[in-house]
Amino acid sequence: MPKNGSKGEKNSTDIVLNLQSHTFRHGVHPPENKEETNKLPIRQFSFSPLIILPMQQHIGAPSRIIVREGQEVLRGQLLAEANGYMSVPVHAPVSGKIRKIAKVPVISGQMTEGIHIETFPYSGQEVIEGTPINFETASPEKILKGIQDAGIVGLGGAAFPTHVKLKIPEGKFCDHLIINGIECEPYLTTDHRVMLEQANDIYIGIRYLIKATGAKEVIIGIEGNKQDAADHLSKLIPADLPVTVQVVPVKYPQGAEKMLVTSLLGKEVPSGGLPIDVKAVVVNVATTAEIGRLLPHGQGIQERVITITGPGVKKKGNYLIPVGTPLRYVLEQVGAAENISEVYMGGPMMGVAVSNLDISIVKGTSGIVVFGEDNIAKTDKIFPCIKCGACVDACPISLNPSKLGILAKSEGYDTMAEEFHLMDCFECGSCSFVCPSNIPLVQYFRLSKGIIRKRNAEKTAKANV
Amino acid sequence: MTPTKTTDLKADPSSTDEFIKGLWRENPVFVQVLGMCPTLAVSNSAINALAMGLATAFVLIMSNVLVSSLRNFIPKQVRIASYILIIATFVTMVDYAIQAISVDLHKNLGAFISLIVVNCLILSRAEAFASKNTIGKSALDALGMGLGFVFALFCLGAVREILGNASIFGITVFPESFQEWIIMILPAGGFFTLAFWLFLFNNYKLKKAKA
Amino acid sequence: MSANQILSTQPNPTEGSKKMLIAMVGIGVICALLIVLSYEGTKERIEILKAEALEKAVFKVVPGISKTRIFELTAEGTFVLSDGKDRSKTLVYAGYDDSDAFKGIAIEASGQGYADILRILYGYDPEEQTVVGFYVLESKETPGLGDKIEKDEDFLSNFKALTVALTEDLSKIQNPVVPVKSGLKKNPWEVDGITGATISSRAIGNIIGESSAKMIPLIYSQKETFISAANPNSK
Amino acid sequence: MKSESFWYIFINASLINNFVLAYFLGICPFLGVSGKMETATKMGAAVTFVMIISSVCAYGIHALLVAINAPFLQLISYIVVIAATVQLVEMVIKKMSPALFRSLGIFLPLITTNCAILAVALFQTAKGYSFFGSLAFALGAGVGFTLALILMAGVREQLDFADVPKVVKGTVITLLIAGILSLTFMGFSGLGS
Amino acid sequence: MFSKTLHISTSPHIRQGMSTDMIMRNVVYAMLPLVVFSVVSFGLNALLVIITAVASSVLTEHALCRWSGKSSTVSDWSAVITGILLGLTLPPIFPLWMTFLGGVVSIAIGKFVFGGLGSNAFNPALVGRAFLQAAFPVAITTWHPSFLEGRFYSISKSVAAFPFSTPVVDGISGATPLSAFKFDKVTADTADLAFGFISGSTGETSAVLIILGGIYLAVRKMMNWRIPVAILTTVFVLSWILHIIDNQVYPSPEFMLFSGGLMLGAVFMATDMVGSPITPRGVVVYGVFIGLIVVVIRIWGGLPEGVMYAILLGNALTPHIDNLIRPRVYGTKKTKS
Known part of the structure; x- marks a missing residue:
């Protein structure tokens, strides 16, 4: 294991090492099933007559609604504002009329506050402009605020508020900005198409990110099955940006943050830590593109690219679909x-x-896969x-899922956490x-x-009493 | 010491019960799983098992009686040491007695006669029963436990000898052509046979609990 | 709990230790008495039984004798009369018939068997220079398999006349005893093995081979010692 | 005797005629404390230690008893000395290493009634081993005991998570595993012949 | 539209497609050539022995499941494997009633009491085999020459021995190369050993077919190839060193490798997933240990063959190997056990 490079400097040995490996231990090779959609350009999806917009689209506090029933809204208009730091606002995905504000179902099966919007059938659906943020003049804090205001969360699927992730903690430094274009999930081609079609937005986004994080180098990590995207992005690298495009072997879960850091930098993110502990920040490529697309106009997210595929779908493709x-x-x-x-x-x-x-x-929906x-x-x-x-042999972080499974069945939770590192599991599914x-x-x-989390919380609560 | 409190407090339980319980309900081997070492080691033939069982029963009875009669005389602090001393004495006596009966038998039982000393069954009866009960009761308890032990050993020895040597008490019980299961007189067979008997007991208990 | 026991749990310290001492000594005396009594009571019979058992074995391996005397091998390679109690010494038992004639000698030998050390006794007739009998003293060989060495007739017939003739200068055995595979015995100094008990039967062949190579020349050369011991002065 | 080398005595007591699996000695602790790996290891270490000490004591006592011609005191003196030794060891450990005492403490009293300890003393006398032979024997017996205990503990720990039929749970399954281990150790028979 | 209730599953929603019964089935396929060869070389007797072993294993499994009120687990094929393995390790003229008993013991004591498939600490077939070895030491070491005239239409008296009666050996019995070496220092021709023109257990004679079966499983990723490789390498290296030291006393490494049950054990028995360690490094330790014990028992032990015991010991050691050898978890310092 190469040791972390000295503070703020590019450690050349690290780079050499990772050029040789470019991968992590173990992993699996599920059938990719990407060929049916990866050649299909992104197309605008039709506007649904009714938009149902939940306020809990991200990790953190639900957004606070600032509109009322019956109000008419324009596309891009702020509908709900961030409820604290760990929250983002929601913007109107369509121009229309707010029919009601009520509980709406979300994927977890729970109900959450939401807004029903009746889409104006004949509207041009132009997006209203906001206050642009210039990456050359704006301060890092300003950029982070802009990212939050745009309602940007991790579009790779996790929906973690991006401004929180980009905030470099006190005393830590970001040397490497990693743009995650791996998309190791089978079937999905969202990021692939974004890289092919939104290269400019990506590079503008990178400029914002460099400014926000202070990164010294940028690596765009792309899996070997998207060579065309890698070639395309390499060709377009702006001369003034310290960007390299790195193709890594196809292997699931290459796109997991920790795995990608290991593949590209040859370092391991410490258990319980974040990539920033090895001086890296990882941002999804679609998120980057969205930053580059929205911030110069001061707009918020209204739609996103989604791959719709699977054997149960007739018109497979990559669609730009309004959120909600x-x-x-x-x-x-x-x-x-x-x-x-x-x-x-x-x-x-x-x-x-x-x-x-x-x-x-x-916002976090990266794809819809349908099986008949x-x-x-x-x-x-x-x-x-x-x-x-x-x-x-499959577990990318070398756990022993077999033993963990046996322990789970006999409710040996403490052993699982203390002896077998259960809490490091990020549920990539390779074992199953x-x-x-x-x-x-x-x-x-x-x-x-x-x-275990519940127990620990109870323990801390008890300790605090 | 509380295990026998109930017997002390209850109206004097019938003395037949003291005797019967060791044979079946509290059988030292099958139920209490005590004294495993001699149980397994010398049960490869019925005669060895019987001899060992009787020797153990004798030591058990004699030491129970002596411990019981001395129970008010032995101070608490040295009771275990005294019991061991008493048990060792009777074991030595049995050892010589068996040698005087048959050198072959003594050879077969080997050091396991001496090892009766550390048979937890005897010490546990001395501690749990004889030290708190009258001589008569202690003798009955020891008799029951002792016979229970003999019974258990015999069950083991008989199965092992019949299958392993086609005989019982040295008398052939199967036709010449019977193939002996050598494993039964080997150590592994001892483990398997005891496991088999315990399995039967468990099965019986579970069935009864269900019914 | 009876009042007695409650009292005894909280004794007065000095009185307690005094009582303890008395109790221990008392029990010690009772025990010692019982042990010594039973030892003295059975001693004679046990000795007789043991001697009988040994004699029976010696009589088995040296045919035609009616009494034996025990000798032990000294470090110098000579044989002296012994009480047979020191188990670290190699023992031999000289056999005599009714007319006190030296008929042969039973030799104790041991070696590695299949499961543990095997202890055997074999008879040697100096007159004929052959092994004339064989008996297993101690064996933990697998019952039904290795213990065939005690029962297998064909195997035991090996030792009815096993040649251990010495060379001209009497320094060693001409043809050392060796085990061979079952059914392949060709010479009178070979020990035919048992099918299905190969290891144990070979072990016997090896033990006798090894022991005879060492003991036979010594015994043969000291024949006189045994002959003269027939009518010892001590008795 | 040639074949009675210390090495052979050791191998014989630990593998070929394993105390637990061939002689059934120390079955009670074997069944009792083989459920957990950690306790099994500690118990094994404690037993081995006490075995060696009592072996030395027994060697001395035997010599003494032969000298005063009192063989009938053998058993009683062995058991008393072993009990006393265990007490003494307990006290010494308590004083010297409280940490060790805490981890071994509860096992030491159990050892007094462990037939394997007394058996080491009795067997070495019966076999007439020399002083160092006795030591090799005691060490072999202890290692054999520990080995059986540890192997058993490993299998039993796994069984904690298995769907063992109710009727064989507890002693029955443990005896069956002991039987299988005993079969397995038969592979060592004849070793060194 | 879309009125159907949707099927809910937790992620991941796709599976590799390997299944446990499929693995088991393929192990059976890999052993079939051995079964065929043993019938070719030992005739009807071997066929009957193997069929009996399989039948008794499967019947016992079914009966025990029923008895304990569970649904039958016969369909997972594991009992079939146990049966075939047991049959392959027995002498070709082993009495059928003993074979049947072996199958019962394999499943009942080797597997059922432990809680069935996945919990059996020891290889069930070897438990049955070890039981038979201890119970009937003579019958199980009575070998039979291969490629005898008339083997396809005659049944040995021994095989057909009446239940519980002592088998009578008719005709010639043959020694295995290992026992021939152990007792008479005779070694066999390596080519004969490799192709199976020797005497031995029904399934252990043809090293080549065993290796082919192993390669099939390894390629299909249904067997951990490291195990046989570690075992065989250890045996080879150790016996090679010994052979160099004294080539009169110690047999050649190729003889050690191809004789006896080593191949069969290393490829089909030591690789039983349940009884072997789970990590790649653990598996190597396990293999080296088994190889070591095989050499020790064969060279210095009283028995000609020790593979069965070595594997059972390896099985017993497995929990400890798994406990001591754990891979370092990503992002952690070297873990202690």
Whole structure:
């Protein structure tokens, strides 16, 4: 393990090392299934007559609604403002009339505050301009504020408020800005298309990010199956930017922040830490493009690129879809098969299965994968763990999922956390993917982590009393 | 010391019960899982098992009686040491007695006669029962436990000898062509046979609990 | 709990230790008495039984004798009369018939068997220069397999007449005893193995081979010692 | 005797005729404390230690008893001396290393009634081992005991998470594993022949 | 539209497609050539032995599941593997009633009491085999020459021995190369060993077929190739060193490698996933340990063959290997156990 470079300097040995490896330990190779959509350009999706906009689209506090029922809004208008630091505002994705403000369902199955907007059928849907932020003159704080005001969250799927992520903690430094164009989830081609079609926005976004983080070099990490995107971006690198495009081997979960840092820098993010602990900040490529597109105009997010694919969909493609568009409407438009049986928001590895079609597209939706009944050839039979070790060979952070699974079944939560590093698991799903016994390992871990967190919270609460 | 409180407080339980409980309900081997070492080591033939069982029973009875009769005389602090001394004495006596009966038998039982000293069954009866009860009761308790031990050893020894040597008490019980299961007289067979008997007991208990 | 016991749990310190001492001494005396009594009571019979058992074995390996005397091998390679109690010494048992004639000698030997050390006794007839009998004193060989060395008739017949003739100068055995595979015995100094008990039967062949190579020349050269001991002055 | 080298005595006591798996000695602690790896290791270490000490004591006592011609006191003196030794060891450890005492403490009293300890003393006398032979024997016995205990503990720890049928839970399954281990150790028979 | 209820699953929503019963089935496929070869070389007797072993394993599994009120787990194929493995390790003229008993013991004591598939600490087939070895030491070491005339239409008296009766060995019995070496210092021709023109257990004779089966499984990623490689390398290196030291006393490394049950054990038994360590490094330790014990027992032990015992010991050691050898978790310092 190369040691961290000295403060603020580019450590050349690190770079050499990572040029040789460019990957992390273990990982899996799920079938990619990207070829059906990766050649299809991004197309504007039609506006749904009804937009249902939940206020909880990001990690953190729900946005605070500042409009009232019956009010008419313009596309891009602020509808809800950030409720604290760990929150972002929501902008109107369409011009229309607010029909009601009520609880709306979200993917987790819970209900949250939301706004129903009746889209004006004949509106031109022009986006209103705000106060532009100039990356040359604005201070880093100003840029971060601008990112927050634009309602930008991680578009890779996590929906973590980007301004929080970009805030470099006191005493730490960011040397490497990593733009994550890996998109290792099967089926999804969102980032791929963004890189091919929005190169300019990406580079403008990078300028903002460099300013905000103080990074000395920028690496755009792209998986080997998107060579065309890598070539395209390399060609367009502005002369004044310290950017390199780095192609890494195709392997899941290459796109996970920690894995990408390891692949590109040859360093490991310490357990429980963040990339900034090894002087790196990782930003999704679509997020970067969005920053570059919105900030110069002072606008907020109204729509995002989403790959709609899977065997259950007729008109597969990459669409620019307004946030808040109901899923049912989307599926109707793309001609989903009548017998659809499973719909995932996000990719099939980490995405969430949708329980009903009344939920809406949100900022974090990177893709919609639809399976018909006849496409599912899953056996639900769960065998006992035969300790084959496939999960151990798959786990990108070298956990022992087999042992963890056995412990979870016998409720050995403390052992899981203390001895077997459960809390480092980021639920990439590699273990469940390879498990021949069909053991729902990730589900076990998710539940166990929840219980452990709850216990710890109780403990701290008790200690504080 | 509380285990026998109930017997002290209750109206004097019938003395047959003191005797019967060791045979079945509180069988030292099958239920209490005590005294495993000699149980397994010398149960490879019925005769060895019986001899060992009787020797143990004798030591148990004699030491129970002596401990019980001395129970008011032995101070608490040195009671364990005294019990060990008493037990060791009777074991030595049994050892010589068996040698005087048959050198072959003594050879077969080997050091396991001496090891009766550390059979937890005897010490536990001395501590848990004899030290708190009258001589009569202690003798009955020891008799029951001792016979229970003999019974258990015999069960083991019989199975092991019949399968392992096609005989019982040295008398052939199967036709010439019977193939002996050598494993039964080997150590592994001892473990398996005891496991088998305990399994039967557990199964019986579980069935009864269900019914 | 009875009042007695409650009292005894909280004794007066000095009185307690005094009582303790009395109790221990008392029990010690009772125990010592019982042990010594049983030892003295059984001693004679045990000795007789043990001697009988040993004699039976010696009689088995040296046919036609009616009494034996025990000798032990000294460090100098000579044989002296012994009480047979020191187990670290190599023991031999000279056998005599009714007319006190020296008929042969039983030699104790041991070596590694399959499961543990094997202790055996084999008879040697100096007249014929052959091994004339064999008996297993101690064996933990697998029952039904290795313990065939005690029961297998064909195997035991090996030792009815096993040649251990010495060379001209009497310094060593001409043809050392060696084990061979079952059914392949060709010479009178070979020990035929047992199918299915190869290891144990070979072990016996090796033990006798090793022991005889060392002991036979010594015994043969000191024949006189044994002959003269037939009618010892001490008795 | 040639084949009675210290090495052979050691191998014999630890592997070929393993105290637990071939002689059934120390079965009670074997069944009792083999559930957890950590306790098994500590118990094994404690037993080995006490075995060596009592082996030395027994060697001395035997010599004394032979000298005063009182073989009938063998058993009683062995058991008394072993009990006393355990007490003494307990006290010494308590004084010298409280940490060690805390981790071994609860096992030491148990050892007094561990038949394996007494058996080491009795067997070495019966086999007529020399002083160093006795030491090798005691060490072998202790290592064998520890080995059996540790192997058992490993398997049993795994069983904590297994769906063991109720009727065999506890002693039955432990005895069955002991039987399998005993079969396994039969592979060592004849070692060194 | 879209009135159907949606199927909900937690991520990941796709699976690699490997399944446990599929792995088990493929292990059976990999062993089939061995079964065929053993029938070719030992005739009807071997076929009957293997069929009996499989039948008794499967029946026992089914019966025990029923008895304990669970649904039958026969369909996971693991009992079939146990049966075939047991059959392959027995002498070709082993009495059928003993074979049947071996199958019962394998499943009942080797697997069922531990809680069934996935919990069996020891390889069930080897538990059964070890039981038979201890119970019937003579029958299990009564070997039979291969490629005898008339092997396809005659059944040995020994095989057909009446239940619980002592088998009578008719005709010739043959020694295995290992016992021939152990007791008479005779080594066999390496080519004969490799291709199986020797005497031995039904399935252990053809090293080449065993290796081919192993390669099939390794390529399909249904077997941890490191295990056989570690075992065989250890045996080879150790016996090579010994052979250099004294080539009269110690057999050649190729003899050690190809004789006896080493190949069969290393490829099909030591690789039993349940009983072997889970990490790549742990597996190597496990393999080296087994190889070491094999050499020790074969060279210095009383038995001609020690593979079975070595693997059982390896199984017993596995929990400890897994406990002591854990990979360093990403982002942590070297973990202590």
